[in-house]
Amino acid sequence: MIRVVESQFLTSAQGVDDSMQEGVSEVVFLGRSNVGKSSIINALVNKKGLAKSSSTPGKTRLINFFSVKFMKDEERYIARFVDLPGFGYAKVSKSMKQEWQKNLTNFLNRRTSIRLFIHLVDSRHTSLDIDSGVSEYIKSQIRPDQELIQVFTKADKLNQKQKSALKKAFPGSLLVSSTKKSGLDEVLEVIFNSLYGVSND
Ligand SMILES: Nc1nc2c(ncn2[C@@H]2O[C@H](COP(=O)(O)OP(=O)(O)O)[C@@H](O)[C@H]2O)c(=O)[nH]1
Ligand SMILES: [Mg+2]
Numbered sequence: 001m002i003r004v005v006e007s008q009f010l011t012s013a014q015g016v017d018d019s020m021q022e023g024v025s026e027v028v029f030l031g032r033s034n035v036g037k038s039s040i041i042n043a044l045v046n047k048k049g050l051a052k053s054s055s056t057p058g059k060t061r062l063i064n065f066f067s068v069k070f071m072k073d074e075e076r077y078i079a080r081f082v083d084l085p086g087f088g089y090a091k092v093s094k095s096m097k098q099e100w101q102k103n104l105t106n107f108l109n110r111r112t113s114i115r116l117f118i119h120l121v122d123s124r125h126t127s128l129d130i131d132s133g134v135s136e137y138i139k140s141q142i143r144p145d146q147e148l149i150q151v152f153t154k155a156d157k158l159n160q161k162q163k164s165a166l167k168k169a170f171p172g173s174l175l176v177s178s179t180k181k182s183g184l185d186e187v188l189e190v191i192f193n194s195l196y197g198v199s200n201d
Helices: 037-045 094-110 129-141 160-169 184-196
Strands: 003-013 026-031 063-072 075-083 114-122 147-153
Touching: 003 037, 003 075, 026 037, 026 129, 026 184, 037 063, 037 075, 037 147, 037 184, 063 184, 075 184, 094 129, 114 129, 114 184, 129 147, 147 184
Parallel strands: 026 075, 026 114, 114 147
Antiparallel strands: 003 063, 063 075
16 A cells, blocks of 8 residues: 655746756656646645646646655655646647747656656547647657556546446556546556556555
C-alpha cells in the first residue's frame, strides 16, 4: 500500500529555462485542456485545490511544480508532480498557441528529471487526433530512463457497458474518476513502480 503523506506547491515556471533546479524525479501530467490534469493531481495527493482547477487560459499557462512524499513499508520517498498547461486552447490567438507549443515541447525534451509522462485522455473521447499527436510526439522523444503511460479520466461519466468496452479496447488500461475517487490507488502504484522500481508485495 502506497500513501501520499505530504504534498505542497513549489513554484511555477513559464518554460524549461526558468524552471526550478532538477534533481528530484518528476511525473508530468499532460493532456488536453480540461481533461482533468489538475483534478487528478489533487485526487492523488488527496488535497483539494492544491493544483488550481481553472478554465481561465491565462491562469493555467504556467508549468506548476509540486513536491510529493510517498510512504511505503515505513519508508519515505520523494518526487515531484508537474502540472502542465493543456494542449489546444480555443481562446488564445494562433501565434500564442505556436509560442506555447514550442515552450511545451522544449520543456518535455530538455527537462531531464522527468521519469514518467502520464498522458490523460478523456474516457468518453479516446481517439482524438490531438491525443494521438501527443502520444506520438512523446514516443518519438522518449529516453530509455523514461516511461509513458495513458490514463483515462472521468470514468464516472461512463456506464457499465461503456467501461467494459473501454477495458476491452485498451486491455490493462487505467481508468480513473477524480470526482468519485476511483482508480487512484492503481495510478499511485504505477507511478511508484515507475519511479522506484517494482517491489514484490
Ligand atoms: N465528472 C468528472 N469531472 C471531472 C473529473 N475530473 C475533472 N473533472 C472536471 O473537468 C473540468 C476540468 O478539470 P481540470 O482538472 O481543471 O482539467 P485540466 O484543464 O486538465 O487541468 C473541471 O470542471 C473538473 O471538475 C472526473 O473525474 N469526473
Ligand atoms: Mg489544469
